[in-house]
Every structure is written in structure tokens, then in C-alpha cells.
Amino acid sequence: MSADVVILGLGYVGLPLAREATRAGLSVLGFDINAGVVEALNAGRSHIDDLSDADVQSMVDGGFRATTDETEIATAATAVICVPTPLSEDGGPDLRAVTGATGAVARRLHAGMLVILESTTYPGTTDEVVRPILEQSGLLAGVDFHLAFSPERIDPGNETFGARNTPKVVGGHTAACTEKAAAFYNRFVDVVVRTKGTREAETAKLLENTYRHINIALVNEMARFCHELGIDFWDVIRAASSKPFGFEAFYPGPGVGGHCIPIDPNYLSHNVRVKLGYPFRFVELAEEINATMPAYVAHRAQNLLNEAGMATNGASVLMLGVTYKANIGDQRESPAVPLARQLIALGAKVSYHDPYVKNWALAGADVLRADDLESAVKAADLVILVQKHREYDGDRLASIAQRFFDTRGITTTDRAHRL
Numbered sequence: 001m002s003a004d005v006v007i008l009g010l011g012y013v014g015l016p017l018a019r020e021a022t023r024a025g026l027s028v029l030g031f032d033i034n035a036g037v038v039e040a041l042n043a044g045r046s047h048i049d050d051l052s053d054a055d056v057q058s059m060v061d062g063g064f065r066a067t068t069d070e071t072e073i074a075t076a077a078t079a080v081i082c083v084p085t086p087l088s089e090d091g092g093p094d095l096r097a098v099t100g101a102t103g104a105v106a107r108r109l110h111a112g113m114l115v116i117l118e119s120t121t122y123p124g125t126t127d128e129v130v131r132p133i134l135e136q137s138g139l140l141a142g143v144d145f146h147l148a149f150s151p152e153r154i155d156p157g158n159e160t161f162g163a164r165n166t167p168k169v170v171g172g173h174t175a176a177c178t179e180k181a182a183a184f185y186n187r188f189v190d191v192v193v194r195t196k197g198t199r200e201a202e203t204a205k206l207l208e209n210t211y212r213h214i215n216i217a218l219v220n221e222m223a224r225f226c227h228e229l230g231i232d233f234w235d236v237i238r239a240a241s242s243k244p245f246g247f248e249a250f251y252p253g254p255g256v257g258g259h260c261i262p263i264d265p266n267y268l269s270h271n272v273r274v275k276l277g278y279p280f281r282f283v284e285l286a287e288e289i290n291a292t293m294p295a296y297v298a299h300r301a302q303n304l305l306n307e308a309g310m311a312t313n314g315a316s317v318l319m320l321g322v323t324y325k326a327n328i329g330d331q332r333e334s335p336a337v338p339l340a341r342q343l344i345a346l347g348a349k350v351s352y353h354d355p356y357v358k359n360w361a362l363a364g365a366d367v368l369r370a371d372d373l374e375s376a377v378k379a380a381d382l383v384i385l386v387q388k389h390r391e392y393d394g395d396r397l398a399s400i401a402q403r404f405f406d407t408r409g410i411t412t413t414d415r416a417h418r419l
């Protein structure tokens with residue numbers, strides 16, 4: 001074999017994995033269907049937040065190479081699939097990238113190969129979707145080749161936990177498959193946690209994300225009624241967090257975003273509905289609460305303007321931070337989009353500031369970008385802090401704004417209105 005591993009899908013998940021494996025001395029091949037991504041990577045250019053151009057260049061120097069040529073998959077001892085798993089139009093799982101990438105591996109499968117799925121998906125996917133495609137090759141999983149699922153836990157922007165020091169959950173089609181996959185990850189990940197099988201590993205990932213989704217919904221719902229009751233909910237969370245056991249702090253916000261939290265729990269609830277015929281009520285309730293947060297924030301913004309005798313129609317509203325997460329440029333599923341839409345529908349003149357986002361378009365039209373933060377904050381009728389990028393000093397900005405609505409709880413001054 002000329003490559004230890006081929007990683008299929010070179011995005012937020014596949015690329016950091018490729019870097020860690022390259023760093024550990026493995027010969028790593030990257031496969032992606034996007035020729036632009038492949039070309040840029042081979043030229044030492046990164047397209048994701050967590051890796052700089054210099055990081056990619058040092059991967060290339062360390063032997064990493066990307067390709068769109070499917071035949072090269074045959075040269076690898078292990079194939080790891082890290083392709084996107086979005087929702088389809090009807091809200092169900094869209095596994096087209098997974099089946100596409102699996103098909104490519106199946107056509108190049110060889111005896112002894114280890115195939116691992118990392119994409120987040122519903123329980124049973126590895127066994128019911130991936131395995132049959134691979135077995136079309138005539139080879140049998142657990143007999144002729146090894147098959148496992150290992151959920152990706154990457155947290156973009158997290159400076160403490162990366163691919164190496166985040167424990168890796170691994171579940172194989174057979175016990176031997178688990179061991180083979182665990183041995184592979186042990187070459188570049190500190191701790192490997194084995195599960196009984198692929199379904200347990202798939203469900204562990206969904207439990208983690210569903211847990212976050214539900215707890216965020218809990219604090220979002222509490223934030224609303226605490227506001228009505230005149231209770232400072234941020235102070236409540238601070239106090240509750242002093243309990244050294246049995247409590248983990250979650251914080252309210254303008255809605256959930258990103259590739260995982262708004263999407264993955266739906267994979268689980270859809271699966272429960274389709275297979276068992278009944279709803280996963282916690283997920284559906286959390287979905288409902290979190291999805292209405294942008295409208296709630298728009299409503300609170302409208303009230304703030306109203307209290308000052310101003311109509312939202314014609315008011316200038318500056319949104320600070322439009323990415324789904326602090327300190328990165330990832331805009332996928334960002335709640336800033338529905339929030340801006342609601343404000344525009346109310347007639348507000350919306351502009352934005354975000355050090356990580358050069359252009360921001362809604363329904364094909366660019367939103368006006370404020371380049372100078374302080375003058376834009378002073379000029380706007382209302383400033384809404386949507387994302388707590390490290391560049392934003394909330395109290396300072398609130399002190400110069402006409403009205404400042406803090407949806408992330410970073411301010412302490414009475415001049416700010418908190419969610």
C-alpha cells in the first residue's frame with residue numbers, strides 16, 4: 001500500500017484529521033469531489049478556520065496530498081469517510097454524500113482494508129447503508145475487510161481540544177473490526193473508547209448533540225420567562241454554576257447554528273419516527289423552542305425601539321457577529337440569518353459588523369457591512385450583539401451605543417439590555 005489512509009471529504013472534519021495523522025507520520029491521501037478544494041490544498045491554501053495556510057503547507061511538506069482521482073483510493077490501507085450529512089428538503093437525513101463516498105470506496109475496496117465512517121448519522125447507517133454498498137464488491141465486512149463507525153467530535157475554534165486530545169469513540173461491525181479501528185486511531189489520538197458495535201458509536205454522537213440541543217432549549221425557554229418576571233437569568237446561571245457537581249452551565253442565545261446542533265438531533269428523531277412510529281418528544285420540543293429564538297430576539301428589538309418612541313420600520317439596526325459560533329467565520333445555519341430576515345421584514349435598515357465575514361448576503365442581496373466598529377455602533381438606532389467574538393468589548397460598546405441589546409450575556413453595564 002502506498003498510503004496508510006485515504007480521507008474522503010476534506011472539510012471541517014476531514015482536514016484536521018488529515019493533519020493529525022500526517023503529523024504522526026502516517027502517509028495520508030485526501031480525496032474530495034471538489035476540484036477547487038483539492039487544488040487549493042495541494043498549493044498549501046486552507047479553506048477552513050481551524051487550519052492556516054501554513055498548517056496546510058506543513059501537511060504538504062509532511063507528505064499529505066489531495067486528489068479527485070477515485071482510483072487512488074485503492075492504494076490506501078484505511079479509508080475514513082468524513083463527508084457532509086445535511087437534512088433533505090423534507091427535514092429527513094440526506095445521505096447522498098455518504099452513499100457517494102462509500103460507492104467510491106466500494107469500487108476500490110481490497111481484502112484487508114479498514115473502512116471507517118465518521119459522518120454524523122442515524123443509528124444503523126454503517127450496517128444498513130454503508131455495509132451493503134461495500135459488499136457489492138463481493139467482499140464481506142468482518143471477514144474480508146474491516147468496517148467501523150467513529151463519530152467526529154471536532155469543535156471548530158476550540159483552542160484546548162483538537163483531534164489528538166479529544167477521546168475517540170470507536171465501534172466496529174465485529175469485535176475484530178473495533179480492534180483494527182482502535183489500533184488505527186491509537187497511532188495519532190491519545191484515548192480511544194470502544195463501544196459494543198457501530199450502532200452504539202452512532203448513537204453516542206447523537207446523545208452528545210441532543211444533550212446540548214435540549215439544554216440550550218431549556219435555558220432559552222427560561223430566559224424568556226425570566227425576562228417577563230424581571231429576573232436576571234444570566235445571574236441565575238452564574239449562581240447555579242457554583243455547584244461543583246451535577247450541573248453544567250448552558251447559555252441562552254439568539255438561536256442555534258452550525259452543522260451539528262440544529263441538524264443531528266433531527267437524524268435521531270426522524271429515525272425514531274420512521275422505525276418505531278412515535279416521536280422523540282424532547283428533540284421535537286427543543287427544536288421548536290430553539291427555532292423560535294430569532295423571532296423572539298426580533299420581537300425584543302422591536303420593543304426596545306418602541307420604548308424609545310421609535311418604529312422598527314425605518315430604524316437602523318446594526319448586528320454584531322453573524323457567524324454561528326464565536327471567533328470563527330463559519331456561517332452554516334447561523335441564527336443571524338433568520339434574525340436579519342425578521343428585522344428586514346419589520347422594515348428595519350439592517351447592517352452588520354463581523355471581523356470574520358467579509359461579505360454577507362441574504363436572499364442574494366448583500367447586507368451593508370460596517371467597517372468601522374465604533375462609528376457604526378454610535379450611529380445605529382439599535383445595536384444587537386448576536387455573536388460574542390473576542391473583538392467585542394460589550395460594556396465599552398454599550399457605553400457608546402444609543403441602544404444595545406446583548407443576546408450573549410457578555411455585558412455587565414446597566415446600559416445594555418440582556419436577552
Ligand SMILES: NC(=O)c1ccc[n+]([C@@H]2O[C@H](COP(=O)([O-])OP(=O)(O)OC[C@H]3O[C@@H](n4cnc5c(N)ncnc54)[C@H](O)[C@@H]3O)[C@@H](O)[C@H]2O)c1
Nearest residue numbers: 009010011012013032033034083085097100101119120152
Ligand atoms: N463541522 C463540525 O463542526 C462537525 C463536528 C462534528 C461532526 N461533524 C460531521 O462531520 C461530517 C462532515 O462535516 P464537515 O463539517 O467536515 O463538512 P464540510 O462541508 O466542511 O466538508 C465536507 C467535504 O466533503 C466533500 N464531499 C462531499 N461529497 C463527497 C464525496 N462523495 N466524496 C468525497 N468528498 C465529498 C465536500 O466537497 C467537502 O469538501 C458531517 O457528518 C458532520 O455532521 C461536523
